[in-house]
Amino acid sequence: MTNPLSKTIELYDTTLRDGTQGEHINLSVQDKLLIAERLDEFGMDYIEGGWPSSNPKDEEFFLKARQLKLNHAKLCAFGSTARSSATVKSDQNLLGLLQSETPVITIFGKTWKAHSSKGLGISDEENAELIHRSVQFLKEAGREVFFDAEHFFDGFKDNPEFALTMILAAVEAGASRVVLCDTNGGSMPHEVDAIVKKVVATAGVPVGIHCHNDSDIAVANSIIAVQAGATHVQGTINGIGERCGNANLISIIPNIMLKLHGSFTHLQQLSQLTSLSKFVFEILNLPSDTKAPFTGKSAFAHKGGIHVSAVMKESSLYEHIDPKLVGNRQRVLVSELAGQSNIRYKADELGIKLPEKGEQIRNLVHHIKELEHKGYQFDGAEASFELILRRELGDFSPYFNVLETKVHIESGVDSKNVDQAILKVQVGNEIEHIAADGDGPVNALDKALRKALIHFYPAIKTIRLVDYKVRVLEEKRSTSAKVRVLIQTSNGQETWGTVGVSTNIIEASLLALQDSMNYHLFNVRTAIQKKAAAEA
The missing domain is CATH 3.30.160.740 (Double Stranded RNA Binding Domain)
Structure with a gap:
């Protein structure tokens, strides 16, 4: 058994900032607010909301984020050191960070000598002073300051003394965390291990890790850093980010909890991991990664032969963890029985009792499979799925x-x-x-x-459409392709998703809208019936 980590690990999510720098990634202000609330609910310690001085969208986000009622997470604004140590107090970037009114500010500075001497054209002493004065200015304004050591691993390998001097300049100025960034994503695990140990022994404050995935080992490097003494981990949900992406928190979190027996400050419900991953994919209007470790649809899928036989007897023979620990489930991809199992699993979640066997359940399985073949997908559209089940059982007919x-x-x-x-x-x-x-x-x-x-139905007044997404399903068919429309509707207290599929985007939208309203009306009727029964 692996020795448990001795210190609690902090989780710092940068999906809303570093994640949005990835290709094909675009989030509206409303999207960012929704994700921030979900990250807080999940148990993140810090949420990096964006760079307020870089664009109007991030400025609007921080303005609206003041109304968020976060239970656990602290919101962070991101930016750089001042342009010049002589103009720190008037630097628009630093002033913009303060205007965001977040309790934590994260700034990055140059820790690779080549970047400061060639990129900025300043001496070692001037670079250290720039870092020191920038951190000090924000600290004196009453903010907690994290220092992201940009290109730290490349800088350390090039000139260890320079890189460590820049780290200590931030610490001496009052930075409460120093975060070592593998900005180019090219460091190897043995390098990360040795360098993190050196910094942990030197820095005097908690050390963090921020890895990029250009060598496909960002998760491994992050875990190695934790084992080497880092107690603060930065990454994004689903590993989105610039170039090849950032370290994937969706993989880092269960590895630390289940394999290293580590703990996090607020994260308690690891079973929400799969749901969080899918939620962010849907907000991004991207298909879920079916091959994703831990949370992907295929992560615990078994197909045919000796594997299935063994798994049905003892799942641990072919599964490294119990899928339920991360909110996923085992799937058997062969036979009608597997289809029934999946549908029963979901029905149980919805509190719907299905018949044990018979023509009704066989028809239901066949119907669901036909819909999936046509392009329907019920992740994020559970309301549509529930209506299908209830219609087959005779509990529901369209209003x-x-x-x-x-x-x-x-x-x-x-x-x-x-x-x-x-x-x-x-x-x-x-x-x-x-x-x-x-x-x-x-x-x-x-x-x-x-x-x-x-x-x-006057109850229709209380609901409103809060999100609308379209996904092309058959790109090679060009304008004749099928589309899947996913909408989110809210009554002010809960939100539900419905789906429609057609080669006609108008028809697909109407199908999703009809399901949305029928679902609401069904729930209103059910609530009235329950109240009447309770009063009788």
């Missing part, structure tokens, strides 16, 4: 039917942009013929559907 849909889009140089949806909707024996204008065809559909239903 309305859309009989006819027309969407009118008009644009041009000499004409006003118009998006209008016309719906014919049946509720019971009544038919509503409704038109509505909107900001885009989907918004027009949403408004028309609400307008048609509000008379029959």
